[in-house]
Amino acid sequence: MRLELVAVICLIIIVGVSVLSPKLRLATPIVLVVIGLGISIIPGVPPVHVPSEVILAGVLPPLLYSSAINLPLVDFRKNFGAISVLSVLLVIVSAFITGFLLFLILPDLDIAAAIALGAVISPTDAVAATSIGKRLGLPPRLIAVLEGESLVNDASALVLLRTAIGATAGTLALGGVGGGVVDFAYSSVAAIAIGLVIGFVTVFLRSKINDSVLTTAVSFIIPFIAYIPAEAIGASGVLSVVVAGLYTGHMGAKHFTASTRISERLNWRTIQFLLENGVFLLMGLELKDIFVAATVQSSESQNLNAVGSVVLGLGAALVLLVIRFAFVGPLLAVQQARAHRRDPGGTDAAEATGWRGGVVLSWAGMRGVVTVAAAQSLPEGTPYRNQLVLIAFTVSIVTLILQGGTLPWIIRVTRLKGIDEAADHAEFATLVDELRAAGLRVLETPEVSLPNGEVVDESVVDRVRSDADLRSESAWERAHAADAGGSAPHEQYRVLRLSVLRAERAALLDARTRGEYSSRILVRAQVMLDQEESRLQSSDGPH
Structure with a gap:
């Protein structure tokens, strides 16, 4: 089948599902995964495989940039503590615990490779959660935490993945845990610096362009000029993109014209819609062939078959959910106590998330785009590679369908109060x-005048005032x-x-x-x- 025809069919599916899924009270990503899986098992449908580099370097940067420019920096700063704990500390702990368990279960799998898989399945994807949450009226603060977490944890997970792969290959500069910590710190700090520089330079240059079409066109390359140099020096490209996006979104209100902001918002919403939904459809399309590859490798190694990989994936999803609940409870307790100390009975205390929000926040930890792409970037020589990829896909699909599919029910059962419209x-x-x-x-002023010095008629002043x-x-x-x-x-x-x-x-x-x-x-x-x-x-x- 011709490539352009496939693209047209996929676009029709994405738009059609996006129109129908709200009427079915289902999240669009869940329906797309199921449809993709259904298409893949039709006899005669050719295998679908997109290299992980295409997703990591071609899809992820614009997807993260689009989310970053639309996340208000004030919300990010306000929830920085919760976002940091969930997107960095929780990712590291989840990666080490799940990796260590896999290391104990699978012979021939070294600890670094096991932690690499742990890093793959640790970051959450907020697309399904926020689409459901916004439709059902979740509190804005909870939505902000989910979006902020999914932005930053992609970066921390990929940095940890690269560090673990480096340890597997023996390429860490200082060796051992110390080398991993140094690599992680360098990758993060350097990425933040590059992101800030790119954000500052591009905002300044775009503010000098008066044509909204041209300045929006320039914005399309920003994710890549933030990503590429960071990756070239061994830093986190995705973190650099996030920082550049947050800076641009915040400073755009001051330096861009209204028409530029409107044009950029509409165009990036369209790009985000196509990319994120396209990846979920791709997940479903690839799943059958990943299962087949794991079956072939298991018949060769006779240690772990495809069904066993799926079972391990189900177990890993359960472990990740337990770890997330264990983290979110104490985190929200501390956050609520601080809010009450700052403003007892006030707005900040009222917005602090209680146990209902904690349940929803914990249950909303679905996996998605990064897990799919990162899993396929595991080195070819990794033991059980195809089975590990299947484990990662199983975690992603299960959390997306089971947790995402039941999230509306969880929200209704907890009776979480959302936005007070009045x-x-x-x-x-x-x-x-x-x-x-x-x-x-x-x-x-006594006499209002125009920039050219012309005095304005009083009736005009009255009209503007009215x-x-x-x-x-x-x-x-x-x-x-x-x-x-x-x-x-x-x-x-x-x-x-x-x-x-x-x-x-x-x-x-x-x-x-x-x-x-x-x-x-x-x-x-x-x-x-x-x-x-x-x-x-x-x-x-x-x-």
Whole structure:
């Protein structure tokens, strides 16, 4: 089958599943894995194998960058303690415990190779968890911890994997545990430095480009120019990408134009959607051939067959879940105690995650993209290599389907309270008031003038002032309506105005059909209607 036809079919599947899965109350990644597996077992379907280098160097950097630029740095800093423990300490402990157990079970497997597999199956993937959590209204702080953990633990797991592989090959500079610690520290510190430099330079250069199309196009290469030099000097490329993305997302609000931010957000959301869902479909497609390869190798070695590998994978998934529960409990207890000390009974204490959030956070530790790619990067000479890859795939598939599939039920059973919509509207309205006060100070000078020195007519000043007042009034109307459970006048205005815009758009299409206006005038009118419609649609709830 032609490659381009395969790509078209995969894209149709991804879009179709994404449309249907919310109606089925299932996470899109879970459905895609099952569909991929179903396709792979159809007689005549050729084997599917994508080299791990393509995933690690071609897919992972843009995927992590897309997540990083959309994760508010304030949320990352606020939850830095929890994110650090889950993404670094938990990964290391999980890798060593699962690796040591595999070392005890499998003869001929050295401890470094076993820890390498432990590093492969340790990092979590928040795609399925956050897609379910956002749909069911999980607390924003819990979502932020899940997203932050999945960003950083990819880097720590891959650094640990490389260190373990280096120990297997005897290439660590100082040897032993000391060499591993030095390698881990160097890889992390150097990656952070490179990520910051790349982020600073690219933000500065892009801020000098006024064309949103050009600056968004430049953004497409940032993940790779952060990844490649870090990997070239032996640092963590993925950590460098994450740091560059966090810096860009934070500083973009200050240095980029509004059109650039809108264009970048939309384009990167599209890229992220295609890449992450494409990898989950690929997981299902590859699983049959990985099972076959493990079966062939087991018949040669007669030590561990494919079924035994699946059983070990199930056991490893259970061990990882137990370790995660053991970590999350004390972590959240400490976090809640600190929050109460800082602000007893206040917002920070209220947001601190209790036992309900702890259960959900523990259960949400599914494996995904990194586990799939990293497993296939194990050296060819590694004992039980194909079986180890199958173990990693089993962990990923089982956690994704079982934990991801039951996560909505866990959320409902724990009765975890999510976003308080009325409080959100009130907080948004308060912020709008603060912004309005800062903006109106511009109009308080005796004679307001334009940059070219032209004095502005008083009626224009009044109009600008009333626009600011109207925006604030609308925000408070929505807050009061949310409290009362009714519909605010502003919401009525929004719905009515959208109806008017639809009629205007129909008239524009009619005018285009008649051919009475030039194309450039028609395009200007369409842009005008699109901008207002986009503004009205984006105002559907505080952001």
